[in-house]
Amino acid sequence: MAIDLTALRAHFPSLDTGLAFFDGPGGTQTPRPVADAIAATLTGPLSNRGAVSPSERNAAHAVEDFRDACADLLNMPAEGVVHGRSATQLTYDFSRHLAKDWRAGDEIVLSRLDHDSNVRPWIQAAERAGVTVRWIEIDAGTTELDLDSYERALSPRTRLVAVTAASNVLGTKPPVRRIADRAHELGALVYVDGVHYTAHHLVDVPALGADLFVCSPYKFLGPHCGVLAGAPELLETLRPDKLLPSPDNVPERFEFGTLPYEILAGVTAAVDFLAAMDPGAGSTRRERLAHSLGSLHRHEQALRARLEGGLAALGDAVTVHSKAADRTPTLLMAFEGRDAREAQVHLASRNVVAPAGSFYAHEPFTALKLEDPALRLGLAPYTTADDVDRVLEGLAAFL
Known part of the structure; x- marks a missing residue:
């Protein structure tokens, strides 16, 4: 089986613009079910967590569902899942x-x-x-x-x-x-x-x-936040500075202030979306995730091969720095005698989104003496062969 790209892409309003997105490593586009989950939670009824009113229970369910979803995604206990504003x-x-x-x-x-x-x-x-x-x-x-x-x-x-x-x-x-x-x-x-x-x-x-x-869920179709997972018994040994009245149970002792319940609901929806891309016959969310992400890996590897072949055909004018035998479908490149930001601007004029920079990777750029900026092309679940051909045609025209 494989991911039905036409059906999948129909869930992404941003794709209706005609843009081809290669900026997934910086943050993916958001499918409608994620946005709907955020809006439905935020408009409630919603209060701080509790067990008395429906609005309190909605907040409590948002937290519980978030931990369960991330536990399935990462194969960790829900009690070891910590929410944060970002990975940083x-x-x-x-x-x-x-x-x-x-x-x-x-x-x-x-x-x-x-x-x-x-x-x-x-x-x-x-x-x-x-x-x-x-x-x-x-x-x-x-x-x-x-x-x-x-x-x-x-x-x-x-x-x-x-x-x-x-x-x-x-x-x-x-x-x-x-x-x-x-x-x-x-x-x-x-x-x-x-x-x-x-x-x-x-x-x-x-x-x-x-x-x-x-x-970071926003790198896999979710909202902007971070998730940390650790064994609950390890987290029990860590003592953060915290407000005296705030919860001291794990994992809540590491979450400061009121949680963004709507964002948590968006993360849950993103995990469910990933699990439904090509769910197979799995009876659990973890099994459906395994099948879907296996199909995603094959899809992205095929597109990466198409992209690498096209870049090789452009000759010595393009230097691809991504060389490892085992790697994700993300390529970093430079252009002989040309500024990568010029390539970014040229591609944008063709409705292709491909950023140039160093992407907070100070150590790799310094250690490998990479030219800053460099152009990064990253694939995502909604990327198509036509998208790959568009970026290759754009780079050929740029050169």
Whole structure:
């Protein structure tokens, strides 16, 4: 079976504009069922959570449904699902929570492949705690992580390893389980940035070996927010600064202020939408997600091959920096003697949305000496072969 693209695309009002979107790594378009869920929750009746009035119960159900949906998406207990305003905010929060137990002389290991949201919060927390930062480097020839440098970075003093499950600019997917297993041998925690990965693969947090895993629903058809998942027993050991009267049970002790119930409902709707793209015969939402996201992966891989073949045909005028053997359908490229922003403007004149920049990937751009800006093309569930042909024709005309 396969995803019915015509039926799927009919759910996206933004596609009626005729635009072809290649900016999915920065945020996908939103299907109508997600917007409807947000509007229906927001217009209520809605109050703060409780069990007395219908409006209170609506809020409580929005929270429960959100945790259950994310639990199915990530293969984690609902009690381990934490809402945040963004993945960046959650990582800053948890860098402070974890750093409370760090001591001078401890070490953490970061990756040169990562978005800055999984780098700068840890560096700043380490500076405050007197903790040493060590690095996993990138192999410039393959754009994959250099695991020999990882071995050199580890020590009995390592407290945390932070790594991405997929690069938001290069698409590179490191061997997270192998990285996690080595960290756990030394008693270190593993924090995984799954923001880009979750948009393209069925996530299994325990199988990845992640102790804490963060993602962003707006990268997979949902509203703007962040989600963190961790084992409830691990979350029980962390003591954030919090208001005295606020709940202290896990996961609510990590959620500050009144939750945005309408946004939570939108996340639930997005997970349900993903599960319905090509649901197969699954009796549970997790099974339907597995089937749908498997079909999505095959769809995106076929389009990626079409895109890469077309770019290769453009010759030496295009340099594609995404080289890893295992990667998402995301390509970063530069143009000989041309500014990538000119390419962005040219494509926009043809109703093709493809951004140029460095996309908060400070470490990869610095380590690989990439030209800033570079053009990024990312595929999404609603991308078609015609979209790919349009962007290739646009780039050929630009060159």
